Amino acid sequence: MDDYDQLYGSDRGPQITIKEADNKHAQIVLSNCDLAFANSLRRIMLAEVPTVAIDTVEIEANTSVIPDEFLCHRLGMIPLDSTNIDDKLIYSRDCMCEMYCEKCSVILTLHARCTGESNVTVYARDLVVAEGAQLGSPVITDKEGQGAIICKLRKGQELKMKCIAKKGIAKEHAKWSPVSAMGFEYDPWNKLRHIDYWYEESAEAEWPKSKYADWEEPPVEGEPFNYDALPSRFYLDVESVGSLPPDEIMQQGIKYLQEKLASVIDTLGNKNEGGDGFGDGMRSPGQDYSMGGMGGGGGYETPYGAGGGQDARTPYAGGFGGTTPYGANGRW
């Protein structure tokens, strides 16, 4: 990659445009890529970007009307601040500690009691994060600054518990998902006829126009149907639950997809050298790569970015050769 590309972006490869964004959501347009690529990004942002969520609860007192397990489930669903989680927290299963420690968990305590005549409402803001924790504070975005309701207490009722929040991904439980919804749409005018609209008299009159319709040319009357056309513009709408800002969700999604692909290269490459050093037991995805195991040390910049990794698409014809950074350093 030359300096020009680095400064002004390249016309090669997938393009991205941000249509609308704030700290809760982002509407983006992905173009110059295929459906599978866009869908993989959607799937990975939805299910494989790690966040923190309450996973274990040690209940000391619960005299509220809500049963323990009900309450624990509610606590798990509360979004907790997870920015830059990869630098701050490791997976509990990868940690050397016995149960949990500050390296692999965040402790939140909840203590609420109703003493007055009127009922007390317990909100997410009442969760107290352990001192010194770098992340894990409840996400509060409402005007009143209260956060989600956990439970209501009548006179004399009490809640006292210790919540252990851990790092995880939404493939294990949806509470770890950083997005509440992922919009995904393409071909707003249905030129490709991937959708067969049901109608009584006229599909055009009866169906509402897509909100992305203005972004693409409407079909020309009488134009013959192009059987070979493929979708190439995708409209994604990342709606964060608040644990991560939308840009970090997207960046993390890209990173974890790269790690997935790198693990394939790693296993197949290692086998080539006759080593049996693959599959060394249970480990969290991506752990050894983010620790500098990719040879670059400083992350992805060197091995993927600067060393000609961008051109790896063109020499398909030439195959897997010494021109790539992987080939050059002899690791694979």
Add this chain to the structure above:
Amino acid sequence: MNAPDRFELFLLADGEAKVTMEPDTRQPNAAIFTFNKEDHTLGNLLRATLLQNEHVIFSAYKTPHPLFPKFELRIQTDGETSPKEALLSACQGLIGDLQMLSQKLTREWELNKIARDTS
């Protein structure tokens, strides 16, 4: 009760390899790759990318059973490259593309942020 642990969807078991290659003996230059603890996120992406390679004449994947987190990718090439080389170069190409996408996203996000802050 006897449901498997949810983390078995993405954590490799002891000694389990991420990918294994099994040459297809019925046809030349063909191989079946079995990906463990992976799903359509990777399967469909690799399938589609491999098809863009002019030396790949067949590429398709299947999930043998929806309850097992694995998929099988069959690749056949014209002999100029081996299925494994094609797969590796597809992975590399994608990593490069994603890296470029990440840089473009950073840039776009910064520009968008400036626009938001000024308005």
